[in-house]
Amino acid sequence: MNDVTPIEPQPTQLTEDVVAQFLMDHPDFFQQHPELLGRIKVDTPERGVVSLVEVQVSKLRDRIGDLEEEITQLMSLAAKNDRLFHDFANVQKQLLACENFSQAAKIIEQKALSLDLTAHIKIIDHSHPKYHVDKTALDNFIKKFLNGHSAYLGRLRKAERDSLLAYGGLDHSSAELGSFAILPLGQSQSIGVMAFASRDGRHFEPNMDTLFLEQLVSVFHYLLMQWSKSSHE
Incomplete structure (x- = not known):
């Protein structure tokens, strides 16, 4: 071997x-x-x-x-x-x-102005055109932009913005390049939206936290339900 x-x-x-x-x-x-x-x-x-x-x-x-x-x-x-x-x-x-919708809406609108924002409160078939939103327009917006989310943050095209928020003197020149925070009034069955508009296109961005806005909208929606319930009793 x-x-x-x-x-x-x-x-x-x-x-x-x-x-x-x-x-x-x-x-x-x-x-x-x-x-x-x-x-x-x-x-x-x-x-x-x-x-x-x-x-x-x-x-x-x-x-x-x-x-x-x-x-x-x-x-x-x-x-x-x-x-x-x-x-x-x-x-x-x-x-x-507050004792009614008008008082509450005024408080929110004034607070928005103090923050250099514009508040838009839209409710299905509200008697005042300023606060009215068409149900079809609302449903289309929720389906396209919210789809289960608690808020939409960012810019909107003119047609989408107008169908949801337009009323009389909506400032198109300032809103054209602006940004929006839009939250539904009610998650499972929305009766409208609360929106805040900024002239700054980067003021509201998708990565922002919306906890405080969600709490505000939740309180406002709760009061709406209470006032609606009282009016039918």
């Missing part, structure tokens, strides 16, 4: 990828060899040749700066949400003190 000569393993060719993979597989390498940190130099476009430690410190500073900016933005958003919460809570309190 012939002796088989064992095949010695060939040394792995040292490449950048091999070194990178080794360091990824051994994240504690520099902890075991701290003397290398000061000897490894990195050529950076901003500061020239610096040590690896300096690169790490610079990246940490940048990350801390990013985190501080994120915290500032979050604090600003929290402050804005706090103001909105108190504003909407106050509006809801005023609504609960």
Whole structure:
């Protein structure tokens, strides 16, 4: 029987990828060899040749700066949400003190104006043309734009906007490039919509939170049902 000569393993060719993979597989390498940190130099476009430690410190500073900016933005958003919460809570309190639709509609319209918005309240077959919406137009809008969602946020084409919201002096020039927040009055069987229009086309965008608006609409819809019930008793 012939002796088989064992095949010695060939040394792995040292490449950048091999070194990178080794360091990824051994994240504690520099902890075991701290003397290398000061000897490894990195050529950076901003500061020239610096040590690896300096690169790490610079990246940490940048990350801390990013985190501080994120915290500032979050604090600003929290402050804005706090103001909105108190504003909407106050509006809801005023609504609960109303005795009829006209009083409630006036409160919402005035609040919208204070926010540089225009409020539109539309109810199927309402006796006043300002608040009237055709049932077919409402059903078409709900089917196309809401379809189970609690609100529509964004722009509208002229025909779609007019069929739902138009009344007398609707300002077409300002609304043409504007944006809207439109919420149904009632989810399972809507009796109308409450809409807020802005001249700014980016004021209402699909990714916005609508919690406060939903609460406002919910309170308004509840009051509508109570006033309707009382009128039939």
